[in-house]
Amino acid sequence: xxxxxxxxxxxxxxxxxxxxxxxxxxxxxxxxxxxxxxxxxxxxxxxxxxxxxxxxxxxxxxxxxxxxxxxxxxxxxxxxxxxxxxxxxxxxxxxxxxxxxxxxxxxxxxxxxxxxxxxxxxxxxxxxxxxxxxxxxxxxxxxxxxxxxxxxxxxxxxxxxxxxxxxxx
Amino acid sequence: xxxxxxxxxxxxxxxxxxxxxxxxxxxxxxxxxxxxxxxxxxxxxxxxxxxxxxxxxxxxxxxxxxxxxxxxxxxxxxxxxxxxxxxxxxxxxxxxxxxxxxxxxxxxxxxxxxxxxxxxxxxxxxxxxxxxxxxxxxxx
Numbered sequence: 003x004x005x006x007x008x009x010x011x012x013x014x015x016x017x018x019x020x021x022x023x024x025x026x027x028x029x030x031x032x033x034x035x036x037x038x039x040x041x042x043x044x045x046x047x048x049x050x051x052x053x054x055x056x057x058x059x060x061x062x063x064x065x066x067x068x069x070x071x072x073x074x075x076x077x078x079x080x081x082x083x084x085x086x087x088x089x090x091x092x093x094x095x096x097x098x099x100x101x102x103x104x105x106x107x108x109x110x111x112x113x114x115x116x117x118x119x120x121x122x123x124x125x126x127x128x129x130x131x132x133x134x135x136x137x138x139x140x141x142x143x144x145x146x147x148x149x150x151x152x153x154x155x156x157x158x159x160x161x162x163x164x165x166x167x168x169x170x171x
Numbered sequence: 172x173x174x175x176x177x178x179x180x181x182x183x184x185x186x187x188x189x190x191x192x193x194x195x196x197x198x199x200x201x202x203x204x205x206x207x208x209x210x211x212x213x214x215x216x217x218x219x220x221x222x223x224x225x226x227x228x229x230x231x232x233x234x235x236x237x238x239x240x241x242x243x244x245x246x247x248x249x250x251x252x253x254x255x256x257x258x259x260x261x262x263x264x265x266x267x268x269x270x271x272x273x274x275x276x277x278x279x280x281x282x283x284x285x286x287x288x289x290x291x292x293x294x295x296x297x298x299x300x301x302x303x304x305x306x307x308x309x310x311x
Contacts, residue, residue: 005234012232020228037228045234104215105222112219127220130191152187159185162212 003048013046015058018129019065024071025124028113036072040160042150055138062139066121074119104162111161112154119154126151174207181213 019040024033044051044061054060112123124138126147133144140147180197183189190196200206201217 008234009232015233016228017226021223021226024226034228034230038230038233041232042234091217104212105219108215108219109223127194130194132191148187152185155185155187158216159212162215166212 003051008045008048010058012041012061015061016041017124018058019061020060021128022121022124023069025112025128026066026117027072028082032072032076036065036068040068056135059135059138061069062125063141066140070117087152107162107165108158111158115154115157119150119157122147122151123154123158127155177207177210181210 010033016037020033020037023036023040024030027033027036040061043064044057051057051060112120115123121140125131126133127141131139131149136147137144176235177197177200180189180193184194184197197213198221200218201214206214218274
């Protein structure tokens with residue numbers, strides 16, 4: 003596989019890899035390093051890529067495993083949220099300000115979910131993969147994914163309502 | 172989109188039973204400006220989902236030289252340490268051997284000096300013997 007060919011297969015999902023890494027590692031810099039490292043690994047294994055049904059699914063699995071490893075080795079050190087710049091589209095300024103608070107609240111709520119649920123929320127609600135694809139990436143059953151996802155979605159909503167009632171958001 | 176329909180979809184959504192298409196319907200509804208007040212909390216959720224999908228990996232992917240020299244550096248450092256410890260040990264052994272050699276040499280020297288004293292004394296005795304023989308021969 004030549005470099006240009008490799009890049010053509012790999013570039014379409016580079017943002018997805020980055021976003022998944024960021025979801026798990028939180029810090030942007032960590033996620034950038036992870037993405038770089040992962041693509042380098044993919045490039046080194048380029049001869050074997052043909053064996054996989056979907057290179058993208060394989061890359062996502064690799065990302066998940068790599069980030070979990072990183073998290074394990076980084077357990078002692080502090081990972082911080084580095085930046086959060088949201089781009090809104092056609093909303094008036096007042097609404098934007100109101101929303102911004104609750105949007106960063108959503109981010110924090112997702113951050114507090116268990117790793118598995120975080121992963122699934124990222125893959126389903128943000129990247130919008132089909133359950134079948136997620137099952138392939140995470141090597142777990144679709145029913146298990148649905149259970150986790152449902153749990154995560156419910157937790158997020160409950161927490162939002164709770165925060166809302168306290169008048170914090 | 173009818174409100175009743177949205178509520179039904181939301182219930183399915185919470186149970187993780189919606190399809191991607193249905194989730195997209197929900198998304199367009201909540202990204203619009205006309206969201207029912209009692210569903211406000213979902214608005215921020217779907218806003219967050221769609222904004223975080225816009226995040227991009229802005230750096231270029233490098234496929235060749237990877238800055239991971241430090242890993243080899245540690246390997247090299249440990250190798251050097253091993254070699255130096257080994258040579259140091261060797262040197263130490265050699266020094267010990269030399270010391271022992273010097274000690275034995277000194278001991279042997281002392282032995283030979285004392286032995287020489289002994290032989291000198293025997294030579295003197297010999298001298299005495301020969302002169303005694305000469306004298307006693309004359310008297311015979």
